[in-house]
Amino acid sequence: MTVETASTVMKQHLIDPEICIRCNTCEETCPIDAITHDSNNYVVDPEICNSCMACVPPCPTGAIDNWLQVLSTEAYSLEDQFSWEELPAPKELPADAVLQDAPVAEAGAEAFPVADDSQSELENTPFTSAGASIPPWSAAHPYVNLYTHKNVATATVVGNYRLTDENCDNDIHHIVLDFGTLPFPVLEGQSIAIFPPGTDAAGRPYHARQYSIASPRDGERPNYNNLSLTVKRVTTDFDGNPVRGVCSNYLCDLKKNDTVKVIGPFGNTFLMPNLPHSNIIMICTGTGSAPMRAMTERCRRLTKDKAFNGKLMLFFGARTEHELPYFGPLMNLPKDFIDINLALSRAPDKPKRYVQDLIRERAADVRALLKDENTTIYVCGLKGMETGVLEALKFVVESDGQQWPEVHAQLKAQGRLHFETY
Ligand code: A2P
Numbered sequence: 001m002t003v004e005t006a007s008t009v010m011k012q013h014l015i016d017p018e019i020c021i022r023c024n025t026c027e028e029t030c031p032i033d034a035i036t037h038d039s040n041n042y043v044v045d046p047e048i049c050n051s052c053m054a055c056v057p058p059c060p061t062g063a064i065d066n067w068l069q070v071l072s073t074e075a076y077s078l079e080d081q082f083s084w085e086e087l088p089a090p091k092e093l094p095a096d097a098v099l100q101d102a103p104v105a106e107a108g109a110e111a112f113p114v115a116d117d118s119q120s121e122l123e124n125t126p127f128t129s130a131g132a133s134i135p136p137w138s139a140a141h142p143y144v145n146l147y148t149h150k151n152v153a154t155a156t157v158v159g160n161y162r163l164t165d166e167n168c169d170n171d172i173h174h175i176v177l178d179f180g181t182l183p184f185p186v187l188e189g190q191s192i193a194i195f196p197p198g199t200d201a202a203g204r205p206y207h208a209r210q211y212s213i214a215s216p217r218d219g220e221r222p223n224y225n226n227l228s229l230t231v232k233r234v235t236t237d238f239d240g241n242p243v244r245g246v247c248s249n250y251l252c253d254l255k256k257n258d259t260v261k262v263i264g265p266f267g268n269t270f271l272m273p274n275l276p277h278s279n280i281i282m283i284c285t286g287t288g289s290a291p292m293r294a295m296t297e298r299c300r301r302l303t304k305d306k307a308f309n310g311k312l313m314l315f316f317g318a319r320t321e322h323e324l325p326y327f328g329p330l331m332n333l334p335k336d337f338i339d340i341n342l343a344l345s346r347a348p349d350k351p352k353r354y355v356q357d358l359i360r361e362r363a364a365d366v367r368a369l370l371k372d373e374n375t376t377i378y379v380c381g382l383k384g385m386e387t388g389v390l391e392a393l394k395f396v397v398e399s400d401g402q403q404w405p406e407v408h409a410q411l412k413a414q415g416r417l418h419f420e421t422y
Helices: 025-029 076-082 246-252 286-304 325-332 357-363 363-370 385-398 404-413
Strands: 008-014 035-036 042-044 064-071 152-160 172-178 191-195 209-212 226-232 259-266 279-285 311-320 338-344 373-379 418-419
Touching: 008 042, 025 035, 025 286, 042 363, 152 385, 172 246, 209 246, 226 246, 226 286, 259 385, 279 286, 279 357, 279 363, 279 385, 286 311, 286 418, 311 357, 311 363, 338 357, 357 363, 357 385, 363 373, 363 385, 373 385, 385 404, 385 418, 404 418
Parallel strands: 279 311, 279 373, 311 338, 373 418
Antiparallel strands: 008 064, 035 042, 152 172, 152 259, 172 226, 191 209, 191 259
16 A cells, blocks of 8 residues: 655546547446546546546547556646647656555455456446457457547548438438548448537537448448448437437538548457358347448358358347338348348337347247357447347346356357447
């Protein structure tokens, strides 16, 4: 234990405002509410943070993983951090400075421990997020942060198509961006972020907004240096009040040959397995279909070359068929290639269905896949479905006499259960 003096030094946990894409993952993950934000930055409260590291693995960009040595009497306040455009340079420390013991989550715990998702939920650890913090072991190695705020990539719009019927509320677009000769390697499940033009109410340039990539690693068009996004035009807030989504409206209105400012790629866990006999269970709603389209298309191209023979099972939730992005192409896929289950919640003359209802209905088949260690599950879409999906998976497992906490912990430890919800 270090006795605190004027020259005691602490490792202050900070978030790099230049890399952070304001996705809110860290704030949601922090088990002790040490992370907060304003309209400018996400920040860590030095009075609360205990260096438990729970927030580090889920951060898609690595912006969270910054530690600056400062005199403990001169830790950067929340106000300091809110005002930053970039991290401050390290300060010179007195020669007699003594590094303080890091505060820890629990007495006796290791300072700066590595989050261990293999522990059972029953042990009540702070690292009990629903999904894995590691990718499936066979996943290809992703590139992340190749382009940052200081080194922004420019892409050209080569296509922008409305995916949903003209006369329905949901206006969802398929947007294709081409990087020309600029290297922009991506994997299915990764995301990029885009800077909308203009400034916020305080006159600061808008922050970049994150979107999942909807195309496979070899391009929207095979062997082209391009990728696609699935973007829903935001016209209301969570409470249904009218609001104009800054970046989604910008993207949905883009014309061919317009250019956009891009950073990324991001994400090193929501990645598909890289084995020919992998099975993939995909559960999504609305634009959460983007990474599922990327993975399905990757498998479809591999199947053509006889390089993939695993099972694909998709649970896809939408209001009606007309509001389901990629409905036509999805329905044209062979039944022996992908097992498609559509959960329509507002289809006329049909009972309301959510994805979790269909998972229960297909329990025997889901269970058979889950028992195979080559199966990975991906969940993407509305935050609200997370609990429902977990409960449905619990039902699937427990109706066969197995214990969900054990199966759940194993799925996470093996990088076989992944969530991306918003
Ligand atoms: P709902 O008709 O109740 O809104 P959206 O079109 O808003 O992106 O939503 C996609 C689909 O997800 C819709 O069918 C919507 O149904 C459904 N949904 C809404 N809440 C949940 C939830 N908690 N779990 C699963 N699906 C949900």
